[in-house]
Amino acid sequence: MDSYWIYFIVNTLGRLVYLYEVLILIRVLLSWFVRDWYHPVVRTLVAMTDPYLRIFRSFLPPLGVIDFSPFVAVLVLQLGWSVVSRLLLELAASPY
Numbered sequence: 001m002d003s004y005w006i007y008f009i010v011n012t013l014g015r016l017v018y019l020y021e022v023l024i025l026i027r028v029l030l031s032w033f034v035r036d037w038y039h040p041v042v043r044t045l046v047a048m049t050d051p052y053l054r055i056f057r058s059f060l061p062p063l064g065v066i067d068f069s070p071f072v073a074v075l076v077l078q079l080g081w082s083v084v085s086r087l088l089l090e091l092a093a094s095p096y
Helices: 003-033 040-059 069-093
Strands: none
Touching: 003 040, 003 069, 040 069
């Protein structure tokens, strides 16, 4: 595979990971301020982020009123993407 395409894939996936991190941040901010959880935009955002956040909520319950699962979810997403992107970039740089 041409290294140009690998760089393109890494760049595109990196932007998607960043966009998902922003969606999680918006979801957290909405949980502080929004009271209408039936608004279509809010429901769409919840539908996009809750499946991933539910993974972390299953083993990291809220401590009082503070939910640390979004923080851990973003951290795992960043670390995972860091490993995957590094492997892909090493693949692009290899002479084979």
